[in-house]
Amino acid sequence: MSISQPHELCSVPKGVLQIPEEGFSRQEGGDAFTRNSLTLPDANSRNAGTSQMRFSLVIPTYNESKNIKELVQQLSQHLDGAIPGAYELIVVDDDSPDRTWEVAVALMREYPQLRVMRRVEERGLATAVIRGWQAARGEVLGVIDGDLQHPPELLLQLWGEIQRGADLAVASRHVEGGGVSEWSIIRRFLSRGAQLLGLIILPGAVGRVSDPMSGYFLVRRRCIAKGRLSPVGYKILIEVLARGELAWIGEVGYVFQERPAGESKVTWKQYVDYILHLLRLRLTTLPINRLFQFGAVGLTGVFVDMAVLYLLSDPSTLGWGLTRSKIVAAELAIINNFLWNDIWTFGDISRRQPGQRRRIKRLLKFNIICLAGLVLNVLLLNALYNFVIYNKYVANLIAIAALAIWNFWIALKLSWRVTDLEE
Ligand code: GDD
Ligand code: MN
Numbered sequence: 401m402s403i404s405q406p407h408e409l410c411s412v413p414k415g416v417l418q419i420p421e422e423g424f425s426r427q428e429g430g431d432a433f434t435r436n437s438l439t440l441p442d443a444n445s446r447n448a449g450t451s452q453m454r455f456s457l458v459i460p461t462y463n464e465s466k467n468i469k470e471l472v473q474q475l476s477q478h479l480d481g482a483i484p485g486a487y488e489l490i491v492v493d494d495d496s497p498d499r500t501w502e503v504a505v506a507l508m509r510e511y512p513q514l515r516v517m518r519r520v521e522e523r524g525l526a527t528a529v530i531r532g533w534q535a536a537r538g539e540v541l542g543v544i545d546g547d548l549q550h551p552p553e554l555l556l557q558l559w560g561e562i563q564r565g566a567d568l569a570v571a572s573r574h575v576e577g578g579g580v581s582e583w584s585i586i587r588r589f590l591s592r593g594a595q596l597l598g599l600i601i602l603p604g605a606v607g608r609v610s611d612p613m614s615g616y617f618l619v620r621r622r623c624i625a626k627g628r629l630s631p632v633g634y635k636i637l638i639e640v641l642a643r644g645e646l647a648w649i650g651e652v653g654y655v656f657q658e659r660p661a662g663e664s665k666v667t668w669k670q671y672v673d674y675i676l677h678l679l680r681l682r683l684t685t686l687p688i689n690r691l692f693q694f695g696a697v698g699l700t701g702v703f704v705d706m707a708v709l710y711l712l713s714d715p716s717t718l719g720w721g722l723t724r725s726k727i728v729a730a731e732l733a734i735i736n737n738f739l740w741n742d743i744w745t746f747g748d749i750s751r752r753q754p755g756q757r758r759r760i761k762r763l764l765k766f767n768i769i770c771l772a773g774l775v776l777n778v779l780l781l782n783a784l785y786n787f788v789i790y791n792k793y794v795a796n797l798i799a800i801a802a803l804a805i806w807n808f809w810i811a812l813k814l815s816w817r818v819t820d821l822e823e
Contacts, residue, residue: 455538472489490516617640738762
């Protein structure tokens with residue numbers, strides 16, 4: 401164990417981008433840090449005065465050699481005042497041509513809480529942040545840009561939000577006290593346009609905060625430690641919002657400053673990456689299993705619908721009129737689908753909402769939703785049968801299929817909404 405060389409670089413974590421559930425903690429009486437059975441010799445075990453590291457702030461850098469000293473100085477000043485010895489700053493540099501990592505390593509003598517990681521094989525802001533979080537020891541993980549465009553003094557307010565109980569505390573340009581200093585109309589338009597696109601593709605995640613594009617936030621380790629993360633490009637917050645288990649989110653307004661030196665690395669590529677990231681999250685967070693279950697239940701509903709339509713409307717049976725038969729058939733199919741979905745597709749949710757009263761409430765909600773679908777279904781069936789396909793059973797099948805996705809989404813968002821859960 402080479403403790404004699406305190407100013408070494410951190411080793412870069414390898415493999416999947418998954419945050420460990422536990423940070424490193426100091427081994428009793430030893431110098432090394434342990435997590436589970438993994439012991440970290442050398443620079444990774446640098447200087448944690450207290451046994452429990454509370455906060456790890458990652459600073460992703462690429463060509464920030466002119467900004468990093470001032471930033472580390474300001475951050476240390478604020479954090480030494482609030483949580484002395486219980487925080488660490490982790491610079492994650494992607495082998496910057498201006499050797500930002502070297503400038504940062506030289507600062508380690510003066511700033512004992514500073515650790516530096518130099519990535520050579522990998523590149524990209526979001527993955528840099530996650531690699532930093534993987535090597536972090538704090539229970540609260542944070543990220544701030546390395547160019548002083550995010551005001552360091554705001555950190556204490558964000559930390560305050562976490563202390564008050566927030567799982568995620570985001571620095572926002574779009575709440576009271578927020579804004580951007582000298583952004584061009586184009587950049588403002590692109591930023592808001594990106595946000596709008598996010599709201600369309602991933603409303604459940606992007607819609608939870610006022611500034612989903614923010615690169616400045618703190619999050620509790622346990623809220624993002626379960627699953628694998630796989631961001632693309634810049635937007636680490638979108639990844640956290642989509643995959644994290646976040647009950648309470650706090651926001652603090654800030655004004656995005658002009659950088660004192662260097663230039664932004666944002667190019668059109670970041671915008672393409674962002675769209676790819678949204679689509680990847682859309683696909684990977686789609687409740688595929690539930691969709692299949694809902695589809696299978698839907699198929700039993702088609703069978704009930706068709707069988708009852710036949711039993712009521714076929715000349716060889718009761719020979720009722722089409723619309724009257726269809727309404728009875730569809731209603732029985734709705735009740736069939738509800739029961740199977742309540743027991744199976746959304747069983748995990750309905751079991752946490754026990755009692756007949758709640759079940760009837762869910763049935764009524766589901767029925768109202770399906771009724772809207774039913775009206776559309778009957779209109780579509782009649783339109784198809786009278787103008788397009790002169791076989792009522794084929795027309796009926798097409799009408800049902802068209803409504804299936806609509807019903808699933810509405811059912812997921814309304815009938816089995818996980819709001820009135822029994823804690
Ligand atoms: N390690 C690493 N690797 N760091 C990088 C990389 C990279 O490939 N690219 C950029 N960085 C670092 C920069 O050095 C800087 O510290 C930080 O990431 C942000 O990069 P900028 O290029 O300055 O981004 P920006 O100022 O245009 O946009 C920032 O603010 C926006 C508004 O909050 C970013 O944080 C955006 O994500 C954010 O939307
Ligand atoms: Mn910047």
